[in-house]
Amino acid sequence: MMRRRHKKSRKGCLECKRRHIKCDETRPRCINCATAERACPYPIGEEGSGTSPAEDVSPTASGSGSGSGSGAGLGYAPESEAFPELAPFAPAEDSTPVANMVHAELLYHFLTDPHMVYPVATVIARDLVMQQALREPYLLHQILALSARHLSISRPESSLFYYNQAVQLQTHALTLFNSLDPSYFSISVSHRMPAFIFSAVLGVHALCDMLSHREADFSSTLGRYVGYLHLHRGIYQMMDGYWELMRDGELKPIFDTGVQWYESTGKGSHCEDIRERIGTVGLDKETVEAARKAIDLLQCIFDDQTDSSHRTHRLVSWAVMIPKDFVKLIEAGRPEAVVVLGYYFVALHLGRNAWMLGDADLETMGPAFTIARPTTADAGRIAEIHLAAMDSNPLLHVQFPTPESLVALQEFLARYTAGQLEEPASGVLVARDVETDEVVSFAKWESPSHPEAVKLESGDLQYSEGCRREFLDGYVALAEGAKKRSFGDKPCYRLSFVCTHPASQGRGAGTMLTRAVLDLADADRLPVYLESTEEAVDMYKKFGFEAIDSFEMEIPSRAGSEMPSAVYREVCMVRNPSPSVVR
Incomplete structure (x- = not known):
């Protein structure tokens, strides 16, 4: 059912803005939030703004320290990358599409299809994603978009229909996400959790789209990959200053899996040659170490020949896990980075049975x-x-x-x-x-x-x-x-x-x-x-x-x-x- 139009409340609380309803701007708690017994945060910096004590779980208040300090214990590269601009226009008021039976089908597909699950591949992870999605409409729309993208591949007879659904739902998800005031994510760690999941799911969708498009020349292919890289690594903006809080919360199983991989070293010899050569090409010490960490992560992927779901998770996560100094090499198109990317695409080829990687077949990478x-x-x-x-x-x-x-x-x-x-x-x-x-x-x-x-x-x-x-x-x-x-x-x-x-x-x-x-x-x-x-x-x-x-x-x-x-x-x-x- 279509919602009624309402006038925008420019100084309303963040919760009403998120839910696209008119706020009466009563402080410290508006009538809408008081009636629904919700926290009622106002934008930080506005006169008279207040935050509910239950929501005041900032990094400083919790003693987790600054962004660079709190990230060190995880083994990830502690960095803060600006979340990329995802949509060119502000959302039209009351632009939420009417829910229909197709959306119900997509949600059911996400919840029941064993091949649909985001490659953490655990029921716990899927349940956690759904819990967060039911709180944040932008995440729910992106989940439906990914479900539609999966059906566009698994049901070739209806490919165009589901592909169009995926585009429309993802566009609306991005519009909803970009409409939120940045201060909304700083209110508490609970507001960052769905955003973290959103950028992870969006990254899977973007990787699938990147692999499904063929370019006529290598520079275009590299450009598309760099664009995907920036989008997926937007996850760091959601993590900055909140690493320990999020690691010790509901996301702990996902974080522990990532930390275990990051701290491991490969056992095989697939990447031994390139790992040695990377130190002889004149790069500075920090860049060589970053490149070798990216290569070590690749070797772990090659070692996972018997566990396809585990390998798929690592293939999808590699772009997020590689150090920032190595990302700079890729952005610059340096030959050393391109060679390592060649190994990565070979690994993608080995994981081509996964639906989101299915188009990473080396035999079809040339112009068609x-x-x-x-x-x-x-x-x-x-x-x-x-x-x-x-x-x-x-x-x-x-x-x-x-x-x-x-x-x-x-x-x-x-x-x-x-x-x-x-x-x-x-x-x-x-x-x-x-x-x-x-x-x-x-x-x-x-x-x-x-x-x-x-x-x-x-x-x-x-x-x-x-x-x-x-x-x-x-x-x-x-x-x-x-x-x-x-x-x-x-x-x-x-x-x-x-x-x-x-x-x-x-x-x-x-x-x-x-x-x-x-x-x-x-x-x-x-x-x-x-x-x-x-x-x-x-x-x-x-x-x-x-x-x-x-x-x-x-x-x-x-x-x-x-x-x-x-x-x-x-x-x-x-x-x-x-x-x-x-x-």
Whole structure:
């Protein structure tokens, strides 16, 4: 059931803000918290702020010392890393999605499927995660997202449906997390525990996504891994100053497992050669020690040949356990770090039976697609991919609401694309599967050197059978107005479509096509402009795009929704030429 809208209480207590309800700002305890018998903390530093004695369990009060001091006893590298920026926008008020039967299925799947459990692989750990998730909505949404990601792999016949669920749920989890005031996590260790679990579960999800995307070149692969590394190591922000408190609490079984691994040394000889060589390449003593610790942790993974669940846990945790000085080597792309990463990817290959590591198969790490200009014979396939990839877009089904209108749309797109391909200067590229030679993805763009005579939605498409012209016209007016407003008449590339067939999504075809268009724009020293759905914003940010504007329109809800209308929103983004090509 949808919650009622409320006015924001800017000076309300943190508990009401977390629960997205209006606070009456009564101190020391608001009416909402008093009624529910909850602690009522106010943001630190505000006049008259107070903290319930039951919640006042700070590191100083407990005598655990500073962040660097309290971490030393664990054997982990005592460090404080800034938690990465996870979402580009503040949450829309009352944006919580309605709970439905799919969410119930995902929760049940997490609780009952023996292969779903986060790789600590114990019932105790799963129960602990659920206890914390029932307190913090952001953690619960991330658990549902990971469950959906697992189903997108284990149920290939419904892969696209569950993958989209995973994206939507993870996006909402990140939005909820980023909406919390940072002071909320400093109130007590109990507020940090779910955040610690959140970053751990998010790390598993990010590793799975990183391994499932293929890049055309090694530097891109390394860049994706570094991005994952930063995300997973955000766990240190949640731990800073709270190591001992959290280790002695409910997380003790998890911490003890990590400490035992960190303090152990491998018994095998798989990494013996690289361990010796790392000391002969001119690195300073501290960096050599950090690299050898990363190598020792790898050797322990290679030693775990008989316990697949234990090995999986270590493979997923390696990025968190390696010392900070070695992380710096990876970020710099130093050859010494790259060689060690090679050993790590071999270890991932050995653990490929685990669902979140299943795509770490060395035989498939090379490019799976070729990028080329299509022929007119490919026009029908491009139209088919267009509709299949856009099927989850609600605006498409508003503009073309019947099966007959969608058939007419596909026929129009085939004719339209064939006409484009007759023009040598038109901007169209496709990705072909190297094994089958089948077109699986396409990109379309316009630019000064690849002009488009008229925007697709404002041309003859309006007269297609069953088309609701008012929603085409409305969209075109908003999109063109936003471009004019934010970009003016400056020359640029405009990326119109990057669509991949659902059966081939997640394999990197769209990434390769996007990079090909960006390379063309860089060669012309021109920026690239696009309109993105909100779900794809984070993906485009990884290519260097920045949000500069947005527009939205009210559309009818799809059949089965309790609400008569919905808001469709797109974000205007721009990427400037790479500095390496601008002189």
